[in-house]
Amino acid sequence: MPTPKTPLSRRALGGAAVGAAAVTALGAGAPVAAAREEGERPFRAATGRRHSRRPNILFILGDDLGWADLSSYGSPHIRTPHLDRLARQGVRFTDAYSGSATCSPTRFSLYTGRFPGRTKGGLAEPIADRSVGLEPTHPTLASRLRDAGYATALIGKWHCGYLPDYSPTRSGWDEFFGNFGGALEYYSKLGLAGEYDLYEGDAPYKDLRYYTRVLTERASEYVSREHDRPWLLNLNFTTPHWPWIADGDEEASAEIVRRIEAGDRSALWHQDGGSIEKYREMVEDLDRSVGEVLGALKRSGREHDTLVFFASDNGGERFSYNWPLAGNKGSLQEGGIRVPSLLRWPARIDGGQVSDLPVYTPDWTATLLELGGARPDPAYPLDGTSLAGYLLRGEEPAERDLFWRVRGERALRRGEWKYYRGKTGRDQLFHLTEDAREQADRAPYEQERLAALRASWERTDAGLLPYGG
Template sequence: MVPENQDGQGGVSRRGAAAAIGTVAAATAAGTALGGGTAEAAQAPLERRFRADPKAKGARRPNFLVILGDDLGWADLGSYGSPDIRTPNLDRLAQQGVRFTDAYSAAAVCSPTRFGLYTGRYPGRLRGGLEEPIARPDELHGIPPEHPTLASLLKASGYATAMFGKWHCGFLPWYGPLKSGWDTFFGNLSGAVDYYSKITGTGVDLYEGEVRVEDLGYYTDTIAARAADYVRGRRGEDEPWLLNLNFTTPHWPWEAPGDREVSERITARVKAGDARALWHDDGGSLDTYRKMVESLDAAVGKVLRALRETGQERDTFVVFSSDNGGERFSYQWPLSGQKASLNEGGIRVPNILRWPARIRPRQVSRVPVITQDWTATILEVAGVTPAASHPLDGNSLVPYLLRGAREPENELFWRTRSSRALRRGRWKYLRGPAEGGGAATDRLYDLSADPREQADLALHDPDVLKGLKARWEEIDKGLLPYA
């Protein structure tokens, strides 16, 4: 199915948001292909076009800007139906490319999804990916430096690589971005920091490379400024680049720009040994959350403006997503569940792609995609072959996006210690504790008709359920078991 054109600017209505996820595509590709640019460029095989001499005219490999929000809910953006939060920069990004309605995170919590993005594989292939999420510094849990990553593979093929913001894939001295292929890093290693003091239970968590530093600015603004400076610094360089921009926004603690008094109270509690202080169970509000998401949008806008002003916008492949679904204050209608759940609200996320050189604007895709697919897609676009010793679990979207191929028929797989899920087309198999904490049950949902997952069709379509369950168990056999 060719993504549909969008009409209008800005957000959509609540009814429009529900309609946007109401149908899972089943039609074949028809009409013109997704790829943009000149007719010659659209027809040229991607491998030949991007594996040619990077300095040759028209053959420069694109830059990659991969932006993650943190705990951002599926409908927290105007373009996804938020009735109150204003996100003009991200809405404009969606208008300039493709907005995916059925996009998913690799996991329902922070660090496993990042494992999926950086390795292109199921989080359960590595011990650190079994943590939900990584919560302590130790030698056992992280991405091993010898494991191929998106950054290390691109770096080996001539890309400059940088990360600003949240890493959350293991702690120093054993793990870190510089050990896994990134040339430049400024950010935090843990899952959450205070937005001003950058404190966690183990002290200040802010690093320049592998050196601890201090900065008392609002974190969202600080890393956006760093990323914008990086983009400006790459102006005129022949070497293409990968930039991972990982915001902690809108993850707790609930601190909007200017909430320094809130920060001071939380910081004091952390220093006094309150292990739950950063969770901020006693704080936050819908208004604070709105301001946090709007600050995220403004920060993204600053980096996108740097791309435009330096003439790099056309040749930069931009992906925006979230590491999992939203929680306490998120707006996720009509989905059920939230972060840590394998219901749609815990794993379905906003996902936007823009690449002016090859992708036409104002499109909507209902094709189910997952975090690891973007790893595979980026590598193919860059002309980089994944390591044979560590085959990817994601599926490249290049044939669909750039060659007019039929939409991919992906099988999307998830598991936690207590739940499991698999989506194939419109069907979703879900096993989790019954309401009220009862025994686990196998459920079946038709997401095209029931994205809220309220009508269990297990008894109506037992053969479908049986097939999905068998496939889930087949994939699971190849992964590490939980301890």
């Protein structure tokens, strides 16, 4: 377990002036993971609770949402009351990470519970063509839970391969409604190559309303149904991924569509658009949408028995608020992989708690399989560690390594220490509790520790598929 940290109330930093104050109060040497909301307490399992029912699972992903883009994580200008309420009702994780620094590799790590580099499709960072994907023969979170009696659905962004070879319905999900690619224009549903990209199952589905609205309606309908068995719903929003279009921006949408139809393959990247204010609108819309789905869940009467998890698929992009973390999407610096993560399960877990346990995406796969009574396939051993004992039984997790690899970068976290090699090729070592911004390189003074962490990284890397080309 990490060394205990001193609590620091974010609200005490100055309310509306928190943005300016945070820069001073949470400088390069401050323990960012210690920041706590008023009323939060360190996590402690409610070991006296007993509940025999397996949970429904609502697993929600935002897209390119930065670590501090929620007000409960310190955003000075974005207001996220629904997600903040979710945090107050459950556990907020300060040191939670994505499985990779970009979209599809993280999704591979969630769906398989394994490092992206275990599979050919996971080597694409991210998938951009139809040559690779998540092989239908590979067991997934959905397929194992379905075999254990769960109904399964995926609503929103898939980004693990394209038709005709790859699809959620070929990988364990009973139902799919969403987009196959990494990005789409929010109204027209046109993808990067100008293709229409909204599907129900494997068939195109026509709906030209703002995409976040459409996904919210579908998810609300799913959680409101009369289910005769426990269910898994992966709800994958594209918000706040580019293009920078909020609900109502139909003129901006029309201009991007015009450029796409004229053959401009860069139109969706929207590098000549967006702003901090527009990004704020998109994140706050995501918050409202999550609130609508949670409201539908509450009205269904199944809130108590449903485990809700919210996170981002990787670090934020151009307009994200990541302070004090360095780096953003695509990088293995903290800002590229540390993500906001919230968990609520009223039947088994007390609210108002914060955990600084280092965890990452493949851990949630292992955890949900255990909670759902599903066994991993022994032919495809998991790389994640189940947190069920920590969350429900108060077990102290053994110290282990969190491993990442992307082209040109490597990283490994062990306890409070992080080994990092960026594109400069220089090995660096950071003590994250004291230096979350990764500015004070301790490698020259901790050669033995650096060597041990580097050797661990290289042992894991040796068992993965090599990058090609």
